[in-house]
Amino acid sequence: xxxxxxxxxxxxxxxxxxxxxxxxxxxxxxxxxxxxxxxxxxxxxxxxxxxxxxxxxxxxxxxxxxxxxxxxxxxxxxxxxxxxxxxxxxxxxxxxxxxxxxxxxxxxxxxxxxxxxxxxxxxxxxxxxxxxxxxxxxxxxxxxxxxxxxxxxxxxxxxxxxxxxxxxxxxxxxxxxxxxxxxxxxxxxxxxxxxxxxxxxxxxxxxxxxxxxxxxxxxxxxxxxxxxxxxxxxxxxxxxxxxxxxxxxxxxxxxxxxxxxxxxxxxxxxxxxxxxxxxxxxxxxxxxxxxxxxxxxxxxxxxxxxxxxxxxxxxxxxxxxxxxxxxxxxxx
Numbered sequence: 001x002x003x004x005x006x007x008x009x010x011x012x013x014x015x016x017x018x019x020x021x022x023x024x025x026x027x028x029x030x031x032x033x034x035x036x037x038x039x040x041x042x043x044x045x046x047x048x049x050x051x052x053x054x055x056x057x058x059x060x061x062x063x064x065x066x067x068x069x070x071x072x073x074x075x076x077x078x079x080x081x082x083x084x085x086x087x088x089x090x091x092x093x094x095x096x097x098x099x100x101x102x103x104x105x106x107x108x109x110x111x112x113x114x115x116x117x118x119x120x121x122x123x124x125x126x127x128x129x130x131x132x133x134x135x136x137x138x139x140x141x142x143x144x145x146x147x148x149x150x151x152x153x154x155x156x157x158x159x160x161x162x163x164x165x166x167x168x169x170x171x172x173x174x175x176x177x178x179x180x181x182x183x184x185x186x187x188x189x190x191x192x193x194x195x196x197x198x199x200x201x202x203x204x205x206x207x208x209x210x211x212x213x214x215x216x217x218x219x220x221x222x223x224x225x226x227x228x229x230x231x232x233x234x235x236x237x238x239x240x241x242x243x244x245x246x247x248x249x250x251x252x253x254x255x256x257x258x259x260x261x262x263x264x265x266x267x268x269x270x271x272x273x274x275x276x277x278x279x280x281x282x283x284x285x286x287x288x289x290x291x292x293x294x295x296x297x298x299x300x301x302x303x304x305x306x307x308x309x310x311x312x313x314x315x316x317x318x319x320x321x322x323x324x325x326x327x328x329x330x331x332x
Contacts, residue, residue, distance in 0.1 A: 082106075131155075134191075142171075149173040150187075153195035157202070164226045175241040178248035193308055196301040203298050210291060221287055228282040274300060 085102045088094040131139070138150040148156055148171045159171050181188065209216045234242075250258075258265035277286050277293040286293055 078106075146171075147173050150191075152191065153198045157199070161223075164223045167226065170227075170230050175238060175245060177241075178245045178252070181245075182252075189308075193305055196305055200298055200301050203294060206294060207291065220290070224281070224287060224290065232280065232282055276300060 089098045135152050276296045
């Protein structure tokens with residue numbers, strides 16, 4: 001982050017100096033210079049932080065000393081190098097704005113070297129958040145029974161990825177009956193938002209790996225093939241369980257017999273479960289370039305999160321009103 005701020009700041013400073021060289025207005029120059037001075041002070045702090053992050057721990061003090069010495073030396077030499085341009089401009093030896101353009105060029109050069117430096121930084125490893133009590137309980141149940149039903153998306157993703165790498169069958173739980181899930185309906189729905197947020201967080205790294213090179217693409221394709229082989233078939237008993245569960249839920253939620261308006265219900269189902277991968281996950285198009293499917297899935301999960309939040313807010317708002325306070329128009 002420190003290096004990226006350096007690239008951004010020095011780049012902005014360089015462009016600003018170039019622009020000011022053409023403005024030639026005190027009221028444009030003065031406030032910008034004050035802002036740049038504040039940034040210069042912040043950049044000094046960031047430079048120290050960057051050096052601390054980069055230097056080996058056992059040589060950190062030595063390299064901080066080098067950085068301080070270079071900073072002081074550059075502060076002493078830069079005026080000697082740049083001031084002749086200002087003097088020459090004032091004497092007419094250089095065109096108007098030359099001094100600011102030289103400053104801008106130096107800043108842009110600094111941004112370039114910052115960019116090279118940032119490209120050599122190792123990517124920081126992400127810190128895993130601590131397991132929640134629910135996650136600990138779910139993992140204990142999984143280890144005891146092998147049932148991954150209540151594992152969080154984070155836990156389940158790690159387990160499934162390990163199975164894919166080892167070429168072993170994916171962890172599965174039976175779909176079950178709706179009547180058995182009734183006591184846990186709130187728990188199931190409340191966990192969905194956090195699980196979807198986690199699954200969406202995997203997309204940037206997946207895209208980075210995909211665009212890194214052909215070797216990484218083949219690794220991803222290999223895992224995709226293993227996933228499709230183990231996960232694309234819907235056994236007959238699963239089809240029956242899922243279908244019956246959906247019917248039981250709709251009756252529980254107050255929906256009427258769908259044959260009274262068949263296309264309406266079909267549209268609702270198709271809207272809730274839009275086409276993510278035309279031709280299915282095992283299609284050649286998907287193996288050739290799965291990014292479109294990933295992006296569609298990400299939007300689908302994002303839309304669910306927004307809809308869930310909207311529904312939650314409406315329920316909360318309605319909870320503030322008593323139904324007896326409402327009266328239909330035309331009724332006394």
